[in-house]
Amino acid sequence: MTDKFSGRCSCGEISYGSTAKPKFSLFCQCRQCQRITGTGHSAQFAIEAKNTTIKGNVKSYGLTADSGNDVIAAFCGTCGNPMYKTTSAMPGMLVFHAATLDNPALFEPQMLVNASSAQPWDSIDPTVKRAE
Ligand SMILES: [Zn+2]
Ligand SMILES: [Zn+2]
Numbered sequence: 001m002t003d004k005f006s007g008r009c010s011c012g013e014i015s016y017g018s019t020a021k022p023k024f025s026l027f028c029q030c031r032q033c034q035r036i037t038g039t040g041h042s043a044q045f046a047i048e049a050k051n052t053t054i055k056g057n058v059k060s061y062g063l064t065a066d067s068g069n070d071v072i073a074a075f076c077g078t079c080g081n082p083m084y085k086t087t088s089a090m091p092g093m094l095v096f097h098a099a100t101l102d103n104p105a106l107f108e109p110q111m112l113v114n115a116s117s118a119q120p121w122d123s124i125d126p127t128v129k130r131a132e
Helices: 031-037
Strands: 005-008 015-018 024-028 042-048 052-055 058-064 070-076 082-087 093-097 111-113
Touching: 031 042
Parallel strands: 024 111
Antiparallel strands: 005 015, 015 052, 024 042, 042 093, 058 070, 070 082, 082 093
């Protein structure tokens, strides 16, 4: 991905911009990501909060990841669009949902995680590296 990018929610209430490249990007097939996205996996990239500006009325709720980590899931309080997550496993990082990007084609998945929770109808490009 480029080192400058921006994104927003469906209604435009929340927008964000970053001035640094993501640290990593992934597909995740855990049950939590399936529920949040309403489909078989999430597409996410992690950026440092200090390099990111977020505008708008962000709402959030806490949950426990399959890994046992504490996760905060942030979404738009107006349209409900999932935006990003934070996790106790990676303080200072924001893990954004890739389709919120103004240019989602910038997203380059580096790995697939939690493939053991995959649904039989959710297939992932076999060239994406598997990591557990
Ligand atoms: Zn919105
Ligand atoms: Zn997940």
